Amino acid sequence: MTETRLDAVKLDGAGPVYDQIRRAIRDLVVSGEWQPGTSVPPEHALMEQLGASRMTVHRALVQLAREGLITRRRRSGTVVATPPASHAMLDILSIPEEVRQLGQAYAYEVLARTDGRPSPEVAELFGLKRSDKVAHLIVLHRADGKPHVLEERVIHAAGVTGLADENFAETPPGDWLLQHSLWSQAEHAISAIGAGEEQAALLDIAVGEPCLLVERRTWNQSHPVTAVRLLYPGFRHRFVGRFGPYGAA
Amino acid sequence: MTETRLDAVKLDGAGPVYDQIRRAIRDLVVSGEWQPGTSVPPEHALMEQLGASRMTVHRALVQLAREGLITRRRRSGTVVATPPASHAMLDILSIPEEVRQLGQAYAYEVLARTDGRPSPEVAELFGLKRSDKVAHLIVLHRADGKPHVLEERVIHAAGVTGLADENFAETPPGDWLLQHSLWSQAEHAISAIGAGEEQAALLDIAVGEPCLLVERRTWNQSHPVTAVRLLYPGFRHRFVGRFGPYGAA
DNA sequence: ACTTGCCAATTGCATATGCAATTGGATAGC
DNA sequence: GCTATCCAATTGCATATGCAATTGGCAAGT
Secondary structure (H helix, E strand, O other), X not given: OOOOOHHHOOOOOOOOHHHHHHHHHHHHHXXXXXXXXXXXXXXXXXXXXXXXXXXXXXXXXXXXXXXXXXXXXXXXXXXXXXXXXXXXXXXXXXXXXXHHHOOOOEEEEEEEEEEEOOOXXXXXXXXXXXXXXXXXXXXXXXXXXXXXXXXXXXXXXXXXXXXXOOOOOOOOHHHHHHHHOOOOEEEEEEEEEEOOHHHHHHHOOOOOOEEEEEEEEEEOOOOEEEEEEEEEEHHHOEEEEEEEOOEEO | OOOOOHHHOOOOOOOOHHHHHXXXXXXXXXXXXXXXXXXEOOHHHHHHHHOOOHHHHHHHHHHHHHHOOEEEEOOOEEEEOOOOOOOXXXXXXXXXXXXXXXXXXXXXXXXXXXXXXXXXXHHHHHOOOOOOOEEEEEEEEEEOOEEEEEEEEEEEHHHOOOOOOOOOOOOOHHHHHHHHOOOOEEEEEEEEEEOOHHHHHHHOOOOOOEEEEEEEEEEOOOOEEEXXXXXXXXXXXXXXXXXXXXXXX
C-alpha cells in the first residue's frame, strides 16, 4: 500500500471549510496524486494538519465517500477507491459483459492490426500529430457465433504501456485498455448510419442496412488515449435505460 | 402555497436517525404527498416533532437539498423542489429547446390527431386495455424550416387532465405534457431503423435512409402516461455526451 | 502453531452550543 | 403612499464532546 503525503492537503480559503477539505482531497484523487488503494490520513491527522475540528473533517470525508471517491471502514481507515467501471447506458461498456448479460456466448476475432502513424483522417478525428505512434485495430465481436458489433479502434501508443507487446489474443482491446490505461475524460456520440460494403460483409447484413454507430473518444488529462467506432446492426440492437425524475432506477 | 402537515413525518426506527428523517421526507416528496412548491417545516419544528437535535435534522435536509428534492434559503425556509427536467442524453428532452440550442429556428405542425381507443399494437406496446381512451398524435418538428424529427405519440387520457380541451396549437405535446402530467418512471430505448415510405416523405429523405429511433415510455405510479417514438434522420443527428469516471463533466 | 481474548485505532452518530448570513415582513419616518 | 430601517425567523457553518461500533493486530495461553 502506497503512502499518501499528509502535507499535500492544502486549503484554499474559498468557501466553507468542509468544502475546502473536500475539494482538496478530491483534487488529489482525481489528479491521480493519490492512487487508488492508497490510504487517506485518518480524521485526527487531517484535523491537526488543517486546524479544523474532527466533525468538519468528517463531513468532508463522508461526502467524498458518498460520491464514491473514497471508501471508509472503521478501524481500517479510509482508502482511495478504484473508480467505478460502469454507469448504465452512457458508459464505458465492456462488450464481452454486454454479450454475456444477454445470455449469449461471446467470442471475438482481431481482423487487422497495424502499428504506425495515424492517417490524416484519424489524426484529425483524434487530435493527434502525424508523428505520434498509434495502433489501429479492427475487431469483430460475436454473440452466439453471429456478428454482434464491429469495432474499429485507434490507440495512442504514448498513453499506454505495454501496447507493443500485447497481441490481444486473450482479451479484446477495449477490456485490455480498461486495465492498462487511465482515462479522465470521455466523449460519447450515438448516430445512425447505413452499413458500407466492407462493414456489411463483415456483419453479415445488407449494404445500407441501418446501424447504430457509437463513437467514443477517451482522454487522460487532455491527452488522447483511444478512439473507437462501434457499429451495431440496428435491427438487432437497442440501448435501453430506465430512470425516474430523481435519478436512475 | 399549500401547507405541509408536520405530523406526516414519521420515523421508522431503522438505521441512523438522520437517515430515517431523510427517507421520511423523501417519501413524502416522491409520493407526491408534499407537492412541489409546498414548504417543508423549519428545522426547529421538525426537531421538536421528532425529538432529534437540530444538527441531525439539518443533516437530513442538507442531504435532500443536495439530491435536488428540496431547495433551501435562509429566512424563507425550505420548499419542495420542482423535479429537474433534464439529465444529459438520457433525458426527457424538450424538442424546442433542443433545436434552439443548436441555434436554429423552431417550428412544428400537428399532422394528425385521433382520439379514441388504442389499436391492438399500441395497447400491446404500452400495456393498455383496449377500453382505455387515448389520443394519438403525429407531429413534425422543424429546425430552420427543415424537418428535424418526426414524433408519434400516444397519450393515455386518464393520466392527464385537460387533454380533450387542448389542441396543441401553442405548445407541442411533449412540452405540454411536462407541465400537465406527472411521471415517476420512464424507459428510453435507442435503436437504428430505416425510414419507411410515409416517414421518408415527411422527413424529406430517401426511403430506407438510416434513422435514429428514440422510443420513450412514461409511467406515473405504474400507470401509463405517454409513449412516444421520435425518428431522427441519422445523417444530420448525433447524441453526444461527455463525462469522466467520476460522473458527467 | 494455533486459538482466544483483549485493546486501541478509527470511523459513525448524535447532541448542545454559538455565531454568521440572509431576507421577508413589519415599522417608522417622510 | 412610498421608502428606509430594523428585527426576527431561518438556514449555514463550525466547534467541542461523548459514546457506539467495528476490527486489525498483539498478547497470552494452550
